[in-house]
Amino acid sequence: xxxxxxxxxxxxxxxxxxxxxxxxxxxxxxxxxxxxxxxxxxxxxxxxxxxxxxxxxxxxxxxxxxxxxxxxxxxxxxxxxxxxxxxxxxxxxxxxxxxxxxxxxxxxxxxxxxxxxxxxxxxxxxxxxxxxxxxxxxxxxxxxxxxxxxxxxxxxxxxxxxxxxxxxxxxxxxxxxxxxxxxxxxxxxxxxxxxxxxxxxxxxxxxxxxxxxxxxxxxxxxxxxxxxxxxxxxxxxxxxxxxxxxxxxxxxxxxxxxxxxxxxxxxxxxxxxxxxxxxxxxxxxxxxxxxxxxx
Numbered sequence: 371x372x373x374x375x376x377x378x379x380x381x382x383x384x385x386x387x388x389x390x391x392x393x394x395x396x397x398x399x400x401x402x403x404x405x406x407x408x409x410x411x412x413x414x415x416x417x418x419x420x421x422x423x424x425x426x427x428x429x430x431x432x433x434x435x436x437x438x439x440x441x442x443x444x445x446x447x448x449x450x451x452x453x454x455x456x457x458x459x460x461x462x463x464x465x466x467x468x469x470x471x472x473x474x475x476x477x478x479x480x481x482x483x484x485x486x487x488x489x490x491x492x493x494x495x496x497x498x499x500x501x502x503x504x505x506x507x508x509x510x511x512x513x514x515x516x517x518x519x520x521x522x523x524x525x526x527x528x529x530x531x532x533x534x535x536x537x538x539x540x541x542x543x544x545x546x547x548x549x550x551x552x553x554x555x556x557x558x559x560x561x562x563x564x565x566x567x568x569x570x571x572x573x574x575x576x577x578x579x580x581x582x583x584x585x586x587x588x589x590x591x592x593x594x595x596x597x598x599x600x601x602x603x604x605x606x607x608x609x610x611x612x613x614x615x616x617x618x619x620x621x622x623x624x625x626x627x628x629x630x631x632x633x634x635x636x637x638x639x640x641x642x643x644x645x646x647x648x649x650x651x652x653x654x655x656x657x658x659x660x661x662x663x664x665x
Contacts, residue, residue, distance in 0.1 A: 373522035374398055378431035380424050380447060380454070381468075382410055384602070385494070386437035388501040389467075389527055394418050396526040403427040425457035433523055434464045440611060441470035448478055460486040463516040465523075467508075469493045469547070469608070471615050472537040479512060479536035488516030489536055493543035495550070496528060497603040499590075504528055509546070511538030544619065547612035548630050551650070553587040554609075555633045558654035561595055562661065572596050591651035600648040600655075607646035610637040 379390045379402040386402075387409065394400045394416040401419040403426070404410050410420045421427040424447050428434045434454070438444050444466055448454050458464060464482055466475065466489075475491035482489035490512035500506040506528030510517055517532045524530035533542050560583075564574040575592045578584060594600065613634040620627050640646070640656040648655070658665040 375432040375523055376430060377401070377523065378421075378424075378427035378429075378434040379403070379418075379437070380427060380434065381405075381437040381439075382413060383437070383439075384498050385467075385501045387412065388498065389435070389437065389506075390418060391416055392501075392504050392526050393523065398523065398526070401427045401431070423452070424454045425452060428454050428457040430459060432462055433520055434458060434462070435523075436464065436466045436468060438468050439608070440468065441474040444468050444470055444478070445474065449481055455482055455485045455487060458485065458487050461488075463488040463490060463520055465490045465492050465516075465520060467492050467494055469543050469612050469615075470540055472540045472544070472619060475511065475540045476537045488513055488519070490516050490520060491536060491539040492520075492524070492530070493539055494528065495543070495546045499603065500528060507531075507546070509533055509539045509542035511540065511542075512536045541619075544612065544616040547609065548616050548627075550587065551609055551613050551633050551637065552629055553585060554591055554651055554653050555636060555657075557585075557588050557592050558595060558651075558657050561592060561654065562657055562663070566661075566663075591649075594649060594651040595654045600645075600652040602647060602649045604650050605646065606637060606640055606648055606650045606652055609650035610634070610641050610646070613637055 375398050377393055377398050377400045379400055382390055382402050382404040390400055390402050401421050403421045403424045464487055479489040490510055492508050492510040494506040494508050496506040508524050508528050508530035510530050510532045511534055561571040564571045617634055636656055640653055645652050655665040
């Protein structure tokens, strides 16, 4: 293919694995690294090379995609003792698709610029299924040239929008995560109200589809709540990480977010009660506990 790229892929977990697969299937040459080697076994049949270090995956790559769990972990790989940025060739692009703080992305961008490497912060929304289907919403901050060079890669993964300078992608993701967390809470409350009132929550959910209350959260996570299927697509502990980050930024901006603060506390309690590894739709379990209902 004309737009084929040499891609280094750092982090092949729940999201990274299907994303790396889609890139390989589209004809890109992909070399991957994961901290837990056992999670890379499904990649080799697609011709993806598994490397023993992040720097080996980045060496000679046109684009390096980072899909790790948090800002500190990304900093460790990019800027730690074995700096991944040092392994990248001038003119290449690093794309951090993890959800990290805005200021972390801005600092990483400055470090990349010093290495003559383009930097994009490009967090995603759509969960594991979106990664599998290639329908992710990709919110991109960083320099325009890096974005334009990366567009053919983003097309394999979903729909990308360049929203501004470095850090803007993470800011857009925080807005997304606030909407997701708040909506999960509202859907959970509505289903509990229906249940306690004597209606069938599954029928109530069906009745709401197509109306103003309809949403992806109601359709997908509402069904998860009804079935009590909390196999993680997006673990609650990572949802909490994002709501904490959003509220921290709001404090810095002297912005009061009362609904976001309440929802964050509910996720704090959910994780404290041992449900952090469950899908974030498991928030309904915390509301059940508060109301003396079986969870």
